[in-house]
Amino acid sequence: MRRKLKKEFFDRSAIKVAGKLLGKYLVRKIGVKNRAYMITEVEVYDGHKDKASHARSGKTKRNWPMYGPAGKFYIYFTYGMHHMLNIVCGKKEYPSAILIRGVKDISGPGRLTKALKIDKKLNALAAGPKTGLWFEDKGVRIKKSEIKRTPRVGIDHAGKYWGRKPWRFVV
């Protein structure tokens, strides 16, 4: 079984999508080859009230793709070193996205984008074969008992409430 995830998959609450995204595959086309990586770690950034989200202070030149329709990428550059890959969820104008933090054999969001040659050229584009980067369901089922939920990483500035929300999902 090999089913490409469509826009509709992402067009709902990011929390729901995050749980379903584990065990799905991130497929990257490099040259004529497709490489598929099982997703093992994600983080949710949901709404403008989320103090850990780039959307915490409204729409900006950087974060505007988060306000776009579901199924598009939000890719930004940070720490002068790393690109971060997010997939936009929910309705248009509602800023929510899922940060892909790790896949099987590659942990860390910066290492992931480096290994898959992902950069800002894909920012705000729709997931799909045309962009060379998309998601597939290969029939892998992750049991709920295999999923750990922990607080998100690197967000000490977000305060007690938002900083402690268990919005990091790990297989």
Added chain:
DNA sequence: ACGATGATGAAC
């Protein structure tokens, strides 16, 4: 354990 990296946005 700590500095280098160096885009982006907010605070000052």
Added chain:
DNA sequence: TTCATCATCGTA
């Protein structure tokens, strides 16, 4: 204009 950030690597 200065500072902190949704990391990671190389050096100590």
